[in-house]
Amino acid sequence: MSILTINTGSSSLKACLFMPTGARLNYHYKFTPKNTNESYADAFNGLLDKIKGLNLQAIGHRFVHGGEIHDLSRILDATEIARLKSIAGLAPLHMSNNIFGVEYLSRHFNVPQIACFDTAFHATLPESAWRLPIPNSFKLRRYGFHGINYSYIARELPALIGERAKSNIVVAHLGSGSSLCLMQNLKSIDTSMGFTPAGGIPMATRSGDLDPGVILELAKSHNHEQLTDLIYHQMGLLALSNNESGDMSQLLISKSSHAQFAVDYYCRQVSAAIGAFATKAGGIDALVFTAGIGENAAEVRSKICKPLNFLGFTLDESANQAHATVLNRPLSKPVLIIPADEESVIFRLTAKYNLTPITT
The missing domain is CATH 3.30.420.40 (ATPase, nucleotide binding domain)
Structure with a gap:
């Protein structure tokens, strides 16, 4: 089975399908940031046309903000999605798009989804x-x-x-x-x-x-x-x-x-x-x-x-x-x-869970 990675940026959607053979199928859609919901729906519809019929093992998402947690990745269950919605205001240009992608794909694929956090690499900041330089009480x-x-x-x-x-x-x-x-x-x-x-x-x-x-x-x-x-x-x-x-x-x-x-x-x-x-x-x-x-x-x-x-x-x-x-x-x-390749990192973080599709 294949793993799909979703990278929702401020002006583009990048998806990458990692096949069991090692092959990669890339999909890229650019849009106007102020029209994200319609643009994302169009982008995901186009993506679904390309990958329908394929068996997915899991879907990994780039999430711009992880909040106070320093985990590299987390399973997107109902509790985690609610937590991410609660901090969406910290990155409004990105987080609503990230969550949109999770909810959109959950309607089409009954597979585990993983959040991979952009903030985690900076957990080593001194x-x-x-x-x-503001009072600590503001947190x-x-x-x-x-x-x-x-x-x-x-x-x-x-x-x-x-x-x-x-x-x-x-x-x-x-x-x-x-x-x-x-x-x-x-x-x-x-x-x-x-x-x-x-x-x-x-x-x-x-x-x-x-x-x-x-x-x-x-x-x-x-x-x-x-x-x-x-x-x-x-x-x-x-x-x-x-x-x-x-x-x-x-x-x-x-x-x-x-x-x-x-x-x-x-x-x-x-x-x-x-x-x-x-x-x-x-x-x-x-x-x-x-x-x-x-x-x-x-x-x-x-x-x-x-x-x-x-x-x-x-x-x-x-x-x-x-x-x-x-x-x-x-x-x-x-x-x-060095060309950016966030997709390969998201793939590795998602694959490590060794997840199987959800059964109901």
């Missing part, structure tokens, strides 16, 4: 990285996200750079949602996102870190629902480009000055965040690009790396333009592209 903290992909990168790094993989590594997960992770000994010791996936570096439609006073000022003219929509759907690259686009691929081919400004601003902020990690760690030994922008936007990688020459990173532009695995010049510290 208190200096996860604590917020709020930094969690960090994109952990499933970061765990995949950590697994792949030793084969690419050997023992250096255990030193100070910055991984730049750059996509519609963007974040950075600082690793030591292949474990997370700092990350750019915080309490929610809205923080950190700028993103497609999310601002990243903002002066709290800006939110207080906006709250004077926006109610909670309007403010949530503004924070998750109207900021970031979209706002910086004067509403031209939140899609980096579109901004890179645009001739407008607004688009160029948005690209330059984004790259400057990513470079600055990498530099801050270098200060915290006392230096960086390798840099990894991953996810949609990180893997496919040579111009963005070039703009990010240029200010980092003083840290020992120099790109080979021919390798960069070719999207090669190794991007650095011979005397430079390693700069790599």
Whole structure:
């Protein structure tokens, strides 16, 4: 029997069917984040057309937020689904979509479903990285996200750079949602996102870190629902480009000055965040690009790396333009592209349960 993995992002649905033969069937659907329910229904209908008639052993889901628990994965029974619904507000752009997928597929497949948590990889954050400078009584903290992909990168790094993989590594997960992770000994010791996936570096439609006073000022003219929509759907690259686009691929081919400004601003902020990690760690030994922008936007990688020459990173532009695995010049510290593969991690976490289909 096969295992299906579901990766519901902020702007896309990725599904992967892992066959007993080892073959993988991939399905990818992009959509407008503000129209998720209809878009997801369309996406899942298309997916069902491709996999109907196949016997599934289990379904594994990427869940962006696991809350206070640090388990890598959990079985999605009624209690766990209720718990996840109770914390959905911590990541409204993602969690409602994650839960939608579980409930949708449960109507079509009577098989166990597993939640795999993006926050779990960051359970190793020291208190200096996860604590917020607010009273403890609020019980709020930094969690960090994109952990499933970061765990995949950590697994792949030793084969690419050997023992250096255990030193100070910055991984730049750059996509519609963007974040950075600082690793030591292949474990997370700092990350750019915080309490929610809205923080950190700028993103497609999310601002990243903002002066709290800006939110207080906006709250004077926006109610909670309007403010949530503004924070998750109207900021970031979209706002910086004067509403031209939140899609980096579109901004890179645009001739407008607004688009160029948005690209330059984004790259400057990513470079600055990498530099801050270098200060915290006392230096960086390798840099990894991953996810949609990180893997496919040579111009963005070039703009990010240029200010980092003083840290020992120099790109080979021919390798960069070719999207090669190794991007650095011979005397430079390693700069790599490692394509995201959250699906393989979700598959492993789901398969370990050795589940059998539900019988009634």
